Amino acid sequence: MSPSLEARGLTRRFGTFTALDHLNLKVDGAKCVGFLGPNGAGKTTALKMFTDLIFPTEGEAFVNGVSVQQDRKRALAACGVLIETPEIYGSLTPREALEMVGRLRGMAPKEVRDRTDEVLAEVRMSEWTDQKVGRFSKGMKQRVNIASTLLSDPEVLLLDEPSTGLDPRGVSEVRDIIRGLKRGRRLVFFSSHLLSEVVDVCDEVALLNHGKLLFYDSLANVTSRFVGGATDVSVEFLGPVADDLVKGSIATMPGVQACTRQDPTHLTLTIAGGPPAKARVLEGLVGLRTGLVGFKESRSALEEVYLSQVTDGES
Amino acid sequence: MSAIPVAANPAVGTESARAAGTIPGTLAQALLLSRYQLRDYLRARRFVLMMAIVGVLGAIITLVLAIYRTSDVVQGLTGSSDAFYGSFWGGGVYVVIIFAGIIFGGDAIAGEFQNKTGYFLMGLPIRRTSVYVGKFLAALAASVVAVLFFLAILVANGAYYLGANGFPLALLVSFGIALLYLLALLGSVFLFSSMFKNSLYAVLVVAVLFLFGFTIIEDLIVGLVKIEPWFIIDYARSVLAYPFTSPLPAHITTMTGPGGRTFTSYNPTYAEGLAIMAGYFVLTAVAGLFLFEREEFT
Numbered sequence: 001m002s003p004s005l006e007a008r009g010l011t012r013r014f015g016t017f018t019a020l021d022h023l024n025l026k027v028d029g030a031k032c033v034g035f036l037g038p039n040g041a042g043k044t045t046a047l048k049m050f051t052d053l054i055f056p057t058e059g060e061a062f063v064n065g066v067s068v069q070q071d072r073k074r075a076l077a078a079c080g081v082l083i084e085t086p087e088i089y090g091s092l093t094p095r096e097a098l099e100m101v102g103r104l105r106g107m108a109p110k111e112v113r114d115r116t117d118e119v120l121a122e123v124r125m126s127e128w129t130d131q132k133v134g135r136f137s138k139g140m141k142q143r144v145n146i147a148s149t150l151l152s153d154p155e156v157l158l159l160d161e162p163s164t165g166l167d168p169r170g171v172s173e174v175r176d177i178i179r180g181l182k183r184g185r186r187l188v189f190f191s192s193h194l195l196s197e198v199v200d201v202c203d204e205v206a207l208l209n210h211g212k213l214l215f216y217d218s219l220a221n222v223t224s225r226f227v228g229g230a231t232d233v234s235v236e237f238l239g240p241v242a243d244d245l246v247k248g249s250i251a252t253m254p255g256v257q258a259c260t261r262q263d264p265t266h267l268t269l270t271i272a273g274g275p276p277a278k279a280r281v282l283e284g285l286v287g288l289r290t291g292l293v294g295f296k297e298s299r300s301a302l303e304e305v306y307l308s309q310v311t312d313g314e315s
Numbered sequence: 316m317s318a319i320p321v322a323a324n325p326a327v328g329t330e331s332a333r334a335a336g337t338i339p340g341t342l343a344q345a346l347l348l349s350r351y352q353l354r355d356y357l358r359a360r361r362f363v364l365m366m367a368i369v370g371v372l373g374a375i376i377t378l379v380l381a382i383y384r385t386s387d388v389v390q391g392l393t394g395s396s397d398a399f400y401g402s403f404w405g406g407g408v409y410v411v412i413i414f415a416g417i418i419f420g421g422d423a424i425a426g427e428f429q430n431k432t433g434y435f436l437m438g439l440p441i442r443r444t445s446v447y448v449g450k451f452l453a454a455l456a457a458s459v460v461a462v463l464f465f466l467a468i469l470v471a472n473g474a475y476y477l478g479a480n481g482f483p484l485a486l487l488v489s490f491g492i493a494l495l496y497l498l499a500l501l502g503s504v505f506l507f508s509s510m511f512k513n514s515l516y517a518v519l520v521v522a523v524l525f526l527f528g529f530t531i532i533e534d535l536i537v538g539l540v541k542i543e544p545w546f547i548i549d550y551a552r553s554v555l556a557y558p559f560t561s562p563l564p565a566h567i568t569t570m571t572g573p574g575g576r577t578f579t580s581y582n583p584t585y586a587e588g589l590a591i592m593a594g595y596f597v598l599t600a601v602a603g604l605f606l607f608e609r610e611e612f613t
Contacts, residue, residue, distance in 0.1 A: 053438075088432065
């Protein structure tokens with residue numbers, strides 16, 4: 001059976017405020033799904049209901065077909081969970097904290113020891129294995145939290161903004177970890193504010209706004225559906241580019257939908273057709289021999305989708 | 316950074332079935348958790364603080380006995396094991412128990428929410444009952460260590476002053492009653508801790524109630540309403556000294572004072588005192604668990 005997550009009419013109201021409004025979502029199979037949305041969209045609320053930290057007003061959440069609300073222990077047996085930035089008992093060392101997690105999960109002592117060494121190495125905390133967690137920085141604690149999430153090699157991972165509290169290097173390392181996890185037969189479901197992170201590691205995205213699911217689809221389908229796959233590319237030249245060259249050659253290149261001059265040396269090109277079209281335009285620009293020094297996406301397709309949908313949702 | 320070797324694990328798809336089957340039962344998880352929680356308690360400053368409180372208490376008793384050993388009062392206390400332990404153990408161990416309850420139990424549940432340690436535990440496949448019971452057992456064990464330390468100080472003094480009679484059987488009986496009182500107190504403390512998501516409020520309420528709140532309420536009930544305060548745990552604690560007391564005090568005593576006014580004082584019977592403690596333990600533990608089961612990590 002492949003790993004799965006399902007929300008059936010999952011709703012949560014806090015007084016008159018509806019934090020999550022009838023979320024119906026089924027994520028099936030080994031993949032990485034990004035859960036996007038602005039602050040207050042309902043992402044953490046949904047993840048907390050998937051892990052029984054809060055209770056739904058209506059509806060139910062399932063992990064591998066087991067209701068979290070009916071049998072949290074069996075439902076979460078297959079899950080590695082990281083919600084917010086948990087604190088670990090300050091007097092314990094990472095080794096002891098992970099030993100506790102492993103034993104509570106029913107892992108054999110030797111397996112716990114071996115996996116503890118592996119996952120602490122993975123999050124670059126090997127040299128802190130026997131130091132008390134209470135002395136750690138927020139970022140170090142989050143690394144131990146990530147290690148504890150991975151300890152039992154779970155087939156479903158629920159991560160709520162796992163990069164929170166990490167420095168840029170830590171953010172990059174977490175991204176690498178998630179990318180590595182994708183290679184297993186597991187389902188990774190994580191919320192993030194970082195669109196670049198989602199683009200980098202996710203196969204599918206779900207966008208939530210005002211407690212409602214706006215869409216859930218593959219990254220490719222989402223971008224082609226909402227922005228026709230077009231992306232803005234910022235182009236920089238060594239010196240000023242003549243108007244006739246811009247209008248006559250660059251704006252008419254295959255794939256270029258629009259061409260806007262930002263200043264004498266900078267243009268913004270809207271290119272449709274995905275990476276192949278971008279490659280052709282880049283080759284064309286190089287062929288013009290105009291001193292091309294920069295060719296960079298100014299905004300990802302997902303960013304375009306996010307901004308258009310979230311803005312629409314708010315209006 | 317290298318990736319975790321998950322791709323090499325072809326059995327991961329069936330892991331949920333495997334994992335669900337090997338996860339320890341509710342009680343086993345509670346015992347496991349209590350081990351690590353106790354380890355955390357024993358290493359924390361709060362344990363040093365508790366031991367210091369008991370140490371100061373023991374030092375005061377030891378010094379007073381040594382300095383005033385020739386006085387009639389102290390000679391009366393050190394003349395028999397019943398008088399000695401009835402006064403120092405029966406009349407003093409409740410203070411140790413109350414401080415232990417506050418220090419180890421006051422923030423036990425509230426702290427899970429406020430300090431976010433709950434997020435670390437509650438993402439695991441574990442019932443809330445296991446978390447509650449595990450933390451209760453750890454607080455109980457840490458408190459018992461403090462009570463045993465107090466007992467050791469008294470027994471050392473007892474052995475010095477009483478010689479062969481320094482460790483009477485009645486002390487074991489009273490120790491058993493003290494454990495029941497500790498259970499009742501921790502049950503109540505955990506209930507208050509479950510009511511709050513803020514450790515400070517939980518500790519303050521528990522400290523105020525158990526250090527003097529219940530005593531004031533008991534006095535008001537007896538003095539104004541003139542009924543037996545059988546529903547207040549404070550009332551039951553005089554039973555701690557009963558193993559050293561013979562005959563036991565009268566259950567109800569009525570005296571006529573100036574102007575013909577009558578004053579009634581109450582003492583719990585042995586059975587009544589034990590029943591109050593047991594009742595407090597069961598009711599507050601169940602109520603606390605009920606609250607914790609419904610508390611949300613918002």
